[in-house]
Amino acid sequence: MSxxxxxxxxxxxxxxxxxxxxxxxxxxxxxxxxxxTAIQTTSKFIANNVRKARLINLIGLxxxxxxxxxEQKKLDVLSNDIMINAxxxxxxxxxxxxxxxxxxxxxxxxxxxxxxxxxxxxxGSSNIDAGVNIGTIxxxxxxxxxxxxxxxxxxxxxxxxxxxxxxxxxxxANLVLSTGFGVNGYTLDSSLGEFILTHPDIKIPARGKIYxxxxxxxxxxxxxxxxxxxxxxxxxxxxxxxxxxxIGSMVADVHRTLLYGGIFGYPDDKKSKKGKLRLxxxxxxxxxxxxxxxxxxxxxKGRILDIIxxxxxxxxxxxxxxxxxxxxxxxxxxxxx
Ligand code: AHM
Ligand code: MG
Numbered sequence: 518m519s520x521x522x523x524x525x526x527x528x529x530x531x532x533x534x535x536x537x538x539x540x541x542x543x544x545x546x547x548x549x550x551x552x553x554t555a556i557q558t559t560s561k562f563i564a565n566n567v568r569k570a571r572l573i574n575l576i577g578l579x580x581x582x583x584x585x586x587x588e589q590k591k592l593d594v595l596s597n598d599i600m601i602n603a604x605x606x607x608x609x610x611x612x613x614x615x616x617x618x619x620x621x622x623x624x625x626x627x628x629x630x631x632x633x634x635x636x637x638x639x640x641g642s643s644n645i646d647a648g649v650n651i652g653t654i655x656x657x658x659x660x661x662x663x664x665x666x667x668x669x670x671x672x673x674x675x676x677x678x679x680x681x682x683x684x685x686x687x688x689x690a691n692l693v694l695s696t697g698f699g700v701n702g703y704t705l706d707s708s709l710g711e712f713i714l715t716h717p718d719i720k721i722p723a724r725g726k727i728y729x730x731x732x733x734x735x736x737x738x739x740x741x742x743x744x745x746x747x748x749x750x751x752x753x754x755x756x757x758x759x760x761x762x763x764i765g766s767m768v769a770d771v772h773r774t775l776l777y778g779g780i781f782g783y784p785d786d787k788k789s790k791k792g793k794l795r796l797x798x799x800x801x802x803x804x805x806x807x808x809x810x811x812x813x814x815x816x817x818k819g820r821i822l823d824i825i826x827x828x829x830x831x832x833x834x835x836x837x838x839x840x841x842x843x844x845x846x847x848x849x850x851x852x853x854x
Contacts, residue, residue: 534696553680555604556604560684593617593638600653607628614635616795621671624666635658636798637653650685651766654767657681658677661673671797672825674825675796681694683806684768685768693716701716702719703715704716716776721775724841725778729761729762729770729782741849741852767794778842780838785834789832792833795830804835814837
C-alpha cells in the first residue's frame with residue numbers, strides 16, 4: 518500500500534488505555550480508565566481555550582463583557598474550573614489538590630470515587646501572554662484502604678502514585694502519560710478531537726547535550742550547582758560544552774528533556790530555601806514520568822519520589838533527566854557532604 522495512504526488503524530488514547538485495562542483482566546474495574554478519560558477531556562477543553570486566549574484578551578482590552586454581563590475569566594482560573602468540574606463529575610475522585618486552591622477539595626459523597634488527583638491546571642502561566650508553551654500537570658493516587666478521602670491520602674510519597682502525566686499546549690497539544698508501565702505520548706488531532714499515540718514507549722537517552730536551568734539565579738546558587746554547571750560549560754579533555762535551553766515552562770522544558778535527553782534543574786538556593794517547584798503536583802508527576810522513561814529525578818541529595826510530603830503546597834529542589842547527566846550532578850553534591 519502506498520506510503521501516503523492514510524493510516525486506518527490509529528491508536529487513540531482511549532483505545533490504548535482500554536487495552537491496558539484488558540491486559541489486567543477481570544481485576545480491572547475500569548475506574549482509572551474513566552478517570553483518565555475525564556482528564557483527557559479537560560486537556561482538549563483547555564487546549565481549545567489556550568488557542569483562543571488572545572482573542573479573549575482582545576475582548577477584555579476593549580472593555581467589553583460577554584452576553585451574560587460577566588467579565589472574561591483569566592485562563593488559569595478557567596482551566597482550574599474546567600479540571601475541578603470534570604474530575605468531580607467523573608464520579609471517580611475523592612480528593613483534589615490544585616495549585617490554584619489553598620485547601621484540598623474533598624468530593625461530596627454523591628460524586629465520590631476512589632482516586633485522588635493532584636494537579637497544576639495551567640503551569641508556566643507567565644508565558645501565556647507571549648503565546649509560549651504552557652501545560653497541565655497531574656498525578657493520581659488511589660485512596661488508602663478504608664479511607665473516605667482526606668488530606669492524608671495525598672500526603673504520600675510520589676512512588677505511590679498510580680498514574681502521572683502532563684499535557685503541553687504548544688504548536689500541538691501533547692499528552693504524555695504513565696500508569697507505571699513506561700511512558701507514552703499522544704498528540705491531539707483537532708479534526709478528530711482525539712489524542713493519537715505518536716510517541717510510544719518514550720525512553721530518555723542515557724546522556725544528552727542540553728542543560729536547562731534559570732541561570733539568572735546563579736548568584737544565589739549553592740556550590741554543587743555552580744561547580745556542576747561550570748563542568749558542562751567548560752569541559753575538560755577537548756569535549757564540547759553543553760547547549761543551554763530554558764523556556765521557563767516546566768512542562769515544555771521537561772518534555773524536551775524526555776525526548777532529547779540532558780538535564781533540567783530548579784535547585785534550592787540562598788534565596789529560595791526549598792526551591793520553587795511544588796512537590797505534589799509539579800515535582801512528583803514529572804519525577805514519576807522521568808523514572809518510567811529510564812531517567813533519574815533527584816533533589817541532589819535523594820530520590821524525589823521517596824519524599825513524604827507534610828503539606829500540600831510544599832516545594833522541593835528538582836533535577837531530572839538523563840541518567841548519566843543527573844548522576845554527574847549528584848557527584849558534585851556528594852563532594853560537598
Ligand atoms: P507557576 O506554577 O507559577 O507557573 O510556576 C512554575 C514555573 C515552572 O513551569 C517553571 O519551571 C518555573 O516556574 C520557572 O520559574 P522561573 O521563572 O523562576 O525560571
Ligand atoms: Mg505551576
